[in-house]
Amino acid sequence: MDGLDRFLATFFNARIFARYLPDMLAGVWTTIWLAGAVIALGLSLGLALACLRAYGWRIASFFIICFADMGRALPPLVLILIMYFGLPGLGLRMPGPLVLILVLGTVLAAFAEEIFWAGLTSVPKGQWEAGRATGLGFTQTLVQIALPQAARLALPPLVNRVLAISKMTALGSVIGVSEILSVASTAQSFTGSAAPLTMGAIAYVIVFLPLVVLTRLLERRFAWKV
């Protein structure tokens, strides 16, 4: 029993939980708005790039593919360190949250572009031809016929990716953004107790579990087909 008591006092210390609750709530709020900004930037940029690629201009497509490949191949933390520690050498000093939003938003855009594009290419050709044949322009066909169908196909993988990349806001702790993990680590070194880390983990699960549940619901609606 002694061991269990010690375990609870170390990882689930109610007094420490209570003391750091306000800080933690502020951290939760930071995580949520950062994630919101990343998602907004990433999805809108990704969608715009996928649409641009649909026009089939060689040069534009080439650069979009390069962008998407690099965004998917580079670890976000490398980009964060380059922007946060490298750019000040050129006199461009950006605050941590901005760096985080720019990097994660761009990375999400790279993935979102590929997912939207996969959706667009899987819309049957007949849909495009029918749209054009009824007198719609290319842009009208893209926006009103192809995109709604592509978006349906793209939804499940997109939600998965959004979840994975919003969780990466935890990387903000490396460059001093006071989100959940950063608050927890600071509190841990102040108190010399592991309880703030437990608290941080619980906070993350509370924030992100709804998204995980959403992926389950979507999965049930769009059951796997081969």
Place this chain on the structure above:
Amino acid sequence: MQDFIRLFFNLEVMAQTLPLLMQGLWMTVKLCAAVIALGLVGGLFLALGALSHRRWLRWPAFAVIDFLRALPPLVLLIFIYSGLPFAGLAISPFAAVAVAFFLNNSAYYAEIYRAGIQSVPAGQTEAARACGLTTGQTLAHVVLPQAVRNVLPDLLSNTVEVVKLTSLASVVSLAELLYSANMARSLTYNASPLVLAALVYLLLLWPLVRLVSRYQRRLAA
């Protein structure tokens, strides 16, 4: 422009720090090998649990998978690296990283295996069982080979994520590629080592990313 090249693409600095980075790369390779192997095995067991007919096995498996998917890998890593010593379990950075990412990746690989196994028609299992194969034999010789083939692009794309994930090990001072590069940056006051590290990651992962895109297009067609 000249400043930009001097600070980000300084060949002299790159050449100077290359040996350090190569040491880091070797650690990254070892880390990847450990984490990918552990994740592939752990994921299979979790997936089999999640697909079990026994409720007491299925529900915990789903709970573990969803819990691990809701938790950022860095949080898991920090918890294991700086939290466990409070419970009297001090572990090395390498072990902490391996355990944290093993847990994280098992959940992701499990979801992929599960989708793959579910994509194999039930008739295959029934036919195999009717031919006298045991459950284990059916799984190993009939179901899994087809399942893995069906989800190969996803397995590959998750493996790319794992390699990228190992860069987080730099946060707990494990001297892998990114940690070495960042160390070199602070020694030389120059961001070129970081750019060099980015190029190494790109060189490693670009072919895989291309392959994933090609696969996905073929499936869509």
